[in-house]
Amino acid sequence: NAGVMQNPRHLVRRRGQEARLRCSPMKGHSHVYWYRQLPEEGLKFMVYLQKENIIDESGMPKERFSAEFPKEGPSILRIQQVVRGDSAAYFCASSPLQDPGTEAFFGQGTRLTVV
Amino acid sequence: EDQVTQSPEALRLQEGESSSLNCSYTVSGLRGLFWYRQDPGKGPEFLFTLYSAGEEKEKERLKATLTKKESFLHITAPKPEDSATYLCAVQSPSGSRLTFGEGTQLTVNP
Numbered sequence: 001n002a003g004v005m006q007n008p009r010h011l012v013r014r015r016g017q018e019a020r021l022r023c024s025p026m027k028g029h030s031h032v033y034w035y036r037q038l039p040e041e042g043l044k045f046m047v048y049l050q051k052e053n054i055i056d057e058s059g060m061p062k063e064r065f066s067a068e069f070p071k072e073g074p075s076i077l078r079i080q081q082v083v084r085g086d087s088a089a090y091f092c093a094s095s096p097l098q099d100p101g102t103e104a105f106f107g108q109g110t111r112l113t114v115v
Numbered sequence: 116e117d118q119v120t121q122s123p124e125a126l127r128l129q130e131g132e133s134s135s136l137n138c139s140y141t142v143s144g145l146r147g148l149f150w151y152r153q154d155p156g157k158g159p160e161f162l163f164t165l166y167s168a169g170e171e172k173e174k175e176r177l178k179a180t181l182t183k184k185e186s187f188l189h190i191t192a193p194k195p196e197d198s199a200t201y202l203c204a205v206q207s208p209s210g211s212r213l214t215f216g217e218g219t220q221l222t223v224n225p
Contacts, residue, residue, distance in 0.1 A: 004158075033212070043159070043202070045212040056211040091158050093213075103149070104213060106158035 004029075004094050004107035005074075012113045013082045021077040021110045025094030032075045033104060034067060037089040049075060082114045117142045121203050121216035128193055128223050136188040136219045138203030147206040148186050149213060150179050152199045159202055162188075193223045 005024040013019050025032050034046040045059040049069040060067065064082075069075040079086055089111050093104040120139045128134055140148065147166055151159035163172045165181040172179050176197065178189040188201055200220045204213040 006158075035213075035215075042217040043204075043213075043215040045214070048211045056209070059212070103161050103164055105161055106151075108158045111156075 004092055004105055006090075006092050006107035006110050008110060009108060010111050010113070012115060014115055015083060016081050019079040019082050019086070019112055021079075021090050021092075021112070022074040023077070023092030023094075023107060024074040025092075026105055029094035029096050029105075031095045031104075032069050033093040033095075034075075034077050035091045035093065035106075037091060037109075039088070043091065046077070079112075082112070084114050087112055087114045117205055117207060117214040119203055119205055119214055119216035121201075121219050123219060124217065125220045126222070128190075128221070130194055130223055130225050131192050133189070133191045133193070135190070136201055136203075136221070138186040138188070138216055139184060140186070140203075140205045141184075142205045142207070142214075144208040145205060146208050148181055149204040149206065150177075150186070150188055151202040151204065153202055153218070154199050162201075190221070193221075195223045195225050197221065198223045 004026055007022050032049045035043045037043050047060050047067045048056040052071050064080045066078045089109045091106050091109045093106045095104045118141045122137045147164050149164050150162040153159045163179040168183045170181050176191050180187045200218040202218045204215040
């Protein structure tokens with residue numbers, strides 16, 4: 001049973017470009033969470049999604065950031081017009097449909113560097 | 116707003132020297148308290164979930180305990196491979212998010 005898969009592992013973007021981060025949850029998991037870890041800081045919640053629904057986006061910056069989890073395919077975190085302050089590690093986690101309150105398993109993350 | 120404070124920020128131990136990491140929390144209704152291990156450049160690796168005060172869970176050299184205000188991660192006779200950052204997180208009643216502490220960076224010297 002493959003774990004949570006994130007790609008790419010590393011992403012370099014110039015200021016003003018768009019970044020697309022992908023997350024495939026564990027098999028049988030229908031809940032996806034995105035977290036951001038800034039250098040020397042803890043993990044911060046961004047958004048919680050189920051298939052075709054955004055459940056909680058209270059941690060998302062109001063501009064430039066969006067997330068989706070379509071019926072088919074991976075969840076996508078999209079950052080438009082990236083700035084240097086967006087440089088961070090972005091982690092995706094998933095948990096099972098039947099028990100969204102149980103363990104959330106994390107992927108290896110995408111490290112975004114904005115130059 | 117949920118808050119999690121971990122202490123110490125960093126801890127150096129000699130191999131075999133047992134110790135404990137602390138996680139203090141304030142939350143409006145604890146649904147679960149989680150412990151994760153994170154190695155450099157990797158994602159958090161799930162260790163334990165605790166749900167109610169008095170609960171304890173063990174895995175190899177690690178033992179997690181929970182009270183109404185804090186959790187401890189006890190490390191017995193640690194080995195160098197236990198070196199990592201240990202993260203504590205609490206889950207909101209809605210189950211929609213984890214609120215993480217800043218972590219404790221553990222180094223175990225041989």
